[in-house]
Amino acid sequence: MVNWLVEYQQQFSHLLKQQKLPHAILLQGLAGSGKQALATWLTQLLHCQSPHYHQSEKVYSACQQCKHCLLYQQKNYPDHQVIKSDKNTIGVDEIRQISHFLEKKAQLGLNKTVIVADAQKMTIAAANALLKTLEEPTNNSTIILLTADAASLLPTVISRCRVLTITPPVGRELLTNKEQSVDLYINISQLPELNDKAIAQEFVHFTQTFIKYFRYQQDFDTLVTLLAENPHSYRWFEKILTNLLRFHSGWEINQSLFTPEELAWLTALAQEKWWKTYQLLLNTNKQIKQLNQVNKQFISEKLLLDCASIMQEK
Ligand SMILES: [Zn+2]
Structure with a gap:
């Protein structure tokens, strides 16, 4: 055992x-x-x-x-x-x-x-x-x-x-x-679907798009589509955020997902912003679960716009 x-x-x-x-x-x-x-x-x-x-x-x-x-x-x-x-x-x-x-x-x-x-x-x-x-x-x-x-x-x-x-x-x-x-390999992320190499690739792509959007507000449409259409994306979103929150509290994260420059940016950004984003995501998740017919496209757009305002807050 x-x-x-x-x-x-x-x-x-x-x-x-x-x-x-x-x-x-x-x-x-x-x-x-x-x-x-x-x-x-x-x-x-x-x-x-x-x-x-x-x-x-x-x-x-x-x-x-x-x-x-x-x-x-x-x-x-x-x-x-x-x-x-x-x-x-x-x-x-x-x-x-x-x-x-x-x-x-x-x-x-x-x-x-x-x-x-x-x-x-x-x-x-x-x-x-x-x-x-x-x-x-x-x-x-x-x-x-x-x-x-x-x-x-x-x-x-x-x-x-x-x-x-x-x-x-x-x-x-x-x-x-x-x-x-x-x-x-499989245990590091704790996400079951990442056992599948093709899906693991999608996760890397999702992470990169996530960073691009949160850092430069680029690739909005791509990220909305991923959130609306990829069944794993909301959990990945949550996973990335919990990892970033842990990272800010001194935990190790899988650094290979980020360039050194991105890591520096992630470190410099206030933990508070990630925390707010995380709360926002949890609320959105709740909405998605409560509604029977949900317009995921619309909800994802709104979520990302709200996230952008958190990122831009002073
Ligand atoms: Zn016995």
């Missing part, structure tokens, strides 16, 4: 000790963050006949020797199911099958567990079917949803789960974990 998962194991161990483990858990984390390993550890633990509590680490572990552990390791444990789809979607039938499985009595132990990998692949119908199961949990059942991107799940599903976001260490801290075969 990679070392940054220990704190999450501690949280779950604490909940188990208090018998307060939630029925539904949503683990969010990038590929390589270890969410699958964490879910496997937890579900095996729930089935183990003689789990061990490590006082010093405050973490439970499964014994790996009992009948249940052996069956689990062989992927033959009857009261545990994993939904992992190779297709683009997880359909309603797969989710109904989980519901039936959970309604039945456990065959061996007391608990029943389900892991749904890539939960964002659920179709709307599947997600709605899952909702029913989440609303009426059966005794001693635990559902763990895994996703790289909780934002693409139905809010009603999210609200019925205990959400845990696994954030692997970044920057210097990450380098010390390098031997644990983590892809350095």
